Amino acid sequence: MKILTLIDGSKWSHKGTLHAVSIAKKKNADIVLLAVLDRREARTMAFNYCTQSDKCDIIGTYEQNIWRDMRRNIETELAAAWDYCTSEGCRCTTKIREGDRREEIVREVRDGGYTLVIMGAHGRSAKPALGSTLSDIAGEIETPVLIVP
């Protein structure tokens, strides 16, 4: 058995990790912790900063810094989740993909031969993430998706 757990740094993805470990311990499963980084988020934040602060001369640097921090944060996040998985005796690997969230997740699921995908019911904004994300992902793959509220 092979479980893909989607990590975005929210408490719901932490809960997803807990469920993944719980199942993996019973089924001797492998866990892959996946984070997807979308450069457009950094561009959006940089552009919004420019329009709101009137400091557009540093927009390029600001975008680079945001992108660097996004990557650093998610690496730390994945490392912590990996520590937890391995400390519980599970086989665990981490992956970061860059690009459109839906496309990258679907590609990973199709290429990875997973038995189960685990995702949180909410994203970092705490708003329900289930509308488009679930439609986009569950509709495109054959693998069951466990949604953790």
Add this chain to the structure above:
Amino acid sequence: MGYFNSLLQRKFKDVAGKRYETIARDYREFLLTEEETVVPEVLSILMPLDYFVKEIPPQLYETLSSYERAKVTLVYIVDMEVIRIVADSLDEKAIAEFRRKREAFGEDLLNRVITSLEGAGLTVTSRMFAGEKFDNILELMKGYDLIAVSKKYGTLTTEIAPLSSVTLKLAQMARVPIIVY
């Protein structure tokens, strides 16, 4: 526990400093509580089925088998609204035949799923009735630890809308983990 404590320490507690307690209270929806760090044991699983659920992937059985102490309840619902629509156009005999065929399909599906679930080591009960696919399941969901629902449940799905609107709504309203397959 160490995992989450360290995350909180790193991400928030040090930054918030003296205001930690206040902020933790006011923004508690972003933080894991002690209770949330424990995965609740799954002892009951609800699995709605209907005419649109033709196949169940083997990965679902493998996943459900990890809840070895759980009892699975299969619920096959014949849509009352469809029966009403048919009743508006056809005679009693045709309606009875329509219902008989839907129930025969349900019996066959239930038997196949029961065999597979029992083969995965799970205890299974089943029931079939005519009702409202969304309302009845929404009400039933309250008594279960886990829901497993097909992405085709409740409505006809298409290539551009591959996830049933009934399933999406159930997933959005579930207060327990839900597996969409």
